[in-house]
Structures are given as C-alpha cells and as structure tokens.
Amino acid sequence: MAEEDSAAPGALQGSSFSVLSWEQVQRLDSLLTESIPIHGRGNFPTLQMKPRQIVKAVRRRMEERKLRVRDVRLNGSAASHVLHEHSGLGYKDLDLIFCAELKGEAEFQMVKDIVLDCLLDFLPEGVNKEKITPLTLKEAYVQKMVKVCNDSDRWSLISLSNNRGKNVELKFVDSLRRQFEFSVDSFQIKLDSLLLFYECSENPMAKTFHPTIIGESVYGDFNVALEHLRNKVICTRNPEEIRGGGLLKYCHLLVRGFRAASETEMKSLQRYMCSRFFIDFSDINEQQRKLESYLQNHFVGLEDRKYDYLMTLHGVVNESTVCLMGHERRQTLGLIAMLAVRVLAEQNVIPNVANVTCYYQPAPYVADGNFSNYYIAQVQPVFACQQQQQTYSTWLPCN
Numbered sequence: 001m002a003e004e005d006s007a008a009p010g011a012l013q014g015s016s017f018s019v020l021s022w023e024q025v026q027r028l029d030s031l032l033t034e035s036i037p038i039h040g041r042g043n044f045p046t047l048q049m050k051p052r053q054i055v056k057a058v059r060r061r062m063e064e065r066k067l068r069v070r071d072v073r074l075n076g077s078a079a080s081h082v083l084h085e086h087s088g089l090g091y092k093d094l095d096l097i098f099c100a101e102l103k104g105e106a107e108f109q110m111v112k113d114i115v116l117d118c119l120l121d122f123l124p125e126g127v128n129k130e131k132i133t134p135l136t137l138k139e140a141y142v143q144k145m146v147k148v149c150n151d152s153d154r155w156s157l158i159s160l161s162n163n164r165g166k167n168v169e170l171k172f173v174d175s176l177r178r179q180f181e182f183s184v185d186s187f188q189i190k191l192d193s194l195l196l197f198y199e200c201s202e203n204p205m206a207k208t209f210h211p212t213i214i215g216e217s218v219y220g221d222f223n224v225a226l227e228h229l230r231n232k233v234i235c236t237r238n239p240e241e242i243r244g245g246g247l248l249k250y251c252h253l254l255v256r257g258f259r260a261a262s263e264t265e266m267k268s269l270q271r272y273m274c275s276r277f278f279i280d281f282s283d284i285n286e287q288q289r290k291l292e293s294y295l296q297n298h299f300v301g302l303e304d305r306k307y308d309y310l311m312t313l314h315g316v317v318n319e320s321t322v323c324l325m326g327h328e329r330r331q332t333l334g335l336i337a338m339l340a341v342r343v344l345a346e347q348n349v350i351p352n353v354a355n356v357t358c359y360y361q362p363a364p365y366v367a368d369g370n371f372s373n374y375y376i377a378q379v380q381p382v383f384a385c386q387q388q389q390q391t392y393s394t395w396l397p398c399n
Contacts, residue, residue: 018222020082020189020213027082028074028189028213029205036094038122039163044140047122049160051094052198054168055191057118062100065110070099072191075171079187083215084229087184088256092165092298097188102154102174108147111172115158116142143167152177165300179218181246182253183228183235186219232258235265239272244280247273248294251313255305270320278323284331291339303347310340 020028031051038047055072062069074082077091102108116134119141123129138145146157154174159167180186193211203209217225219237228235234253236242250273260266281287299306314336321329 073097183219183225244277247277
C-alpha cells in the first residue's frame with residue numbers, strides 16, 4: 001500500500017477537510033494535464049482537450065460575463081482515484097464542478113452558451129468556425145444536458161462525449177441538497193490553487209515546491225470516508241434521500257468487492273434503495289431505459305462484468321423489494337433476467353446453456369387444478385339472411 005494511503009496526515013480528527021499529500025498532488029496533476037478526446041458525431045473531428053484547458057476557458061468566459069465562480073472542484077470517482085488509486089473503482093467520467101450563482105433562467109442559458117462557445121477553441125486548425133452554430137456543436141459533441149431548478153436544487157450538467165466512456169462532465173452548481181450517494185464517492189478536491197499555479201509559476205512542481213490543495217468529504221469525516229474507500233466499505237447517511245439510481249450504484253460497488261459494514265445495515269440499505277428506485281422509475285419501460293443507459297455508460301471496457309452486475313442486481317431486487325405487488329416484482333425481475341441473457345448473447349456465451357441461469361415463477365392461478373392452458377373462445381353462430389326468399393352470405397366478397 002502506498003505510503004500516503006495509510007493515513008490522511010492533513011486531516012484533523014473529525015474534520016471533513018484534508019490537505020493532499022505530494023503523491024496525491026502528482027496524480028491530480030496527471031489527471032488534469034492528460035489529453036482526453038471528445039468524439040464528434042458523424043463527420044465532425046475529434047477534439048483533444050485537457051481538463052485544465054476547458055476549465056480555464058469556461059471560467060474566463062464566465063468571469064467576462066459577470067457570472068461569479070466561487071471555486072472549481074473535481075468530484076466523484078476521479079477524486080476518489082486521486083486520493084486512493086488502488087480502490088478497485090477506477091474512474092470513467094471526469095466530473096468538474098463550477099460553484100456559481102445561478103439565479104434564474106438567464107444564468108442557465110448563459111452557462112450553456114459559454115460551454116458551447118468554448119468548444120470552438122478546441123476545433124482543429126483549418127476548420128471554418130464561422131458557419132458552425134451552437135446548435136450544431138451541441139448535436140456534435142454533447143452527450144447529455146440536464147437542468148434542475150427547484151427550491152432545494154439549482155444546478156445544470158453538460159456532458160461532453162467520449163466513445164470510451166470517459167466523458168468530461170461540466171456541472172454548474174448554485175445549490176445541491178444531496179451531493180453524494182455513498183461515503184466512497186463523497187470526495188471533492190478544490191482545484192483553484194493548482195489552476196493558479198499553472199498560470200503563475202515558471203518552475204515545475206516538486207515535492208518541496210507545489211501548491212496546497214484541499215480535499216473535502218461532503219459525507220462528513222474525511223478520515224472515516226477515506227478508510228471506507230481503502231477497506232471497500234459501503235456506508236452512507238440518510239439513505240432515504242438517495243435517488244433511484246443509487247440502487248444501481250450500490251450493486252456496482254458490490255460487484256467491485258465492496259460490502260456494507262454489517263448484515264443488518266445492508267438489508268436496511270437495500271430496502272430503502274429498492275423502494276426509491278421503484279418510486280423514481282415506476283414504469284417497466286422507464287426501468288429498461290435506465291438499466292440500458294447505466295450498462296452503456298458504466299461498463300465501457302468492462303463488458304465481461306455486465307452479467308455479474310445484472311445477477312447481483314437481480315438478487316438484491318428479489319430479496320429486498322417490499323413495495324411492489326407480486327406481478328410488478330416479477331415483471332422487473334424478468335426484465336433484469338432478459339438483459340442478462342442478452343449480455344451473454346453479445347459475448348457469444350449463450351450457446352453453452354450450462355452458463356445460463358433462467359428465472360421463471362408461475363402465476364399463482366397455475367396451481368389451480370381447474371386451470372387450463374387453453375382458452376376456448378365463445379363464438380357467436382353465423383346466421384344466413386333471408387330476404388325475398390333468397391339466401392345471402394354474411395361474408396363480403398374480397399375484390
């Protein structure tokens with residue numbers, strides 16, 4: 001185990017903040033200076049983008065338009081990777097948070113316009129930029145856009161496409177009531193001091209010469225959250241606040257070898273998350289879209305883990321769902337099983353039937369001794385029409 005991972009020397013007992021070690025700073029620097037391709041749809045060229053460059057471009061334009069940025073942070077699995085690279089989670093999306101004031105629709109639109117305008121900076125030389133509209137850039141490079149504006153949450157998300165699943169996600173946050181699902185993904189790293197160093201320092205970073213960078217756990221105690229990450233422990237606070245997608249993240253952690261601290265805690269957590277999943281995704285079609293989207297976005301390069309993931313999800317739903325009627329529960333379990341068989345087919349595993357687990361639960365009425373698999377339709381008799389002593393067929397001729 002790396003020396004810096006055996007402790008968090010910059011964190012006070014019970015504090016939610018910690019100063020990053022030199023080894024952690026090096027990982028953060030490598031992540032921010034790595035060139036990430038943003039793939040264009042159709043004939044649009046691939047953009048080569050370093051995270052530090054897109055942050056600089058977006059922040060400069062926001063300040064030019066008087067949209068104040070309090071700070072910029074690295075969030076999610078990438079932040080966890082910086083703090084402890086051997087967690088087994090790795091990272092896919094690069095989540096960058098701009099903490100800013102979003103008072104109304106005008107600010108949300110301004111943020112969207114700024115990001116699309118920044119994409120022009122990364123187009124290759126020789127491309128005629130004058131005829132490229134913001135709508136064209138959106139269709140070519142943006143995978144998804146989200147806006148949430150209510151009493152407790154005011155934020156927007158713009159995700160830039162990467163075919164290998166390493167999307168650059170720019171999140172603009174005024175307020176966000178729930179910023180994490182589990183302690184292991186609760187870390188945020190403040191980037192302002194490092195970004196300033198890039199701009200001002202003429203000398204490269206060294207162990208004795210680098211900026212002080214602060215990490216935070218929005219779960220609470222930084223040291224406790226880091227221990228959970230090192231020891232692969234699933235823990236959270238107020239699980240009833242976790243939205244429906246938390247169930248999918250929970251099962252992903254299980255497949256990666258994470259476990260709840262106790263059996264009792266695990267069962268309680270699973271019941272909460274199953275209930276919330278079916279509240280947020282009550283329709284079977286919504287459930288299918290959510291599952292297919294999760295598989296597509298979180299298993300790029302890990303296709304061999306999809307079947308294990310779906311079987312883990314099947315087990316959790318089967319064991320911990322208490323809020324559904326029987327036929328709804330069977331419907332969801334059938335959906336998960338169908339997706340699992342599809343995954344095996346995609347991997348050319350399905351011809352070997354020994355590798356396929358089939359789930360079938362007959363409806364209760366099948367046990368009735370009077371039940372028949374055949375349905376006999378009650379057909380009305382066909383009568384001939386009597387008119388002027390002639391018989392006419394009730395069938396019309398086919399011309």
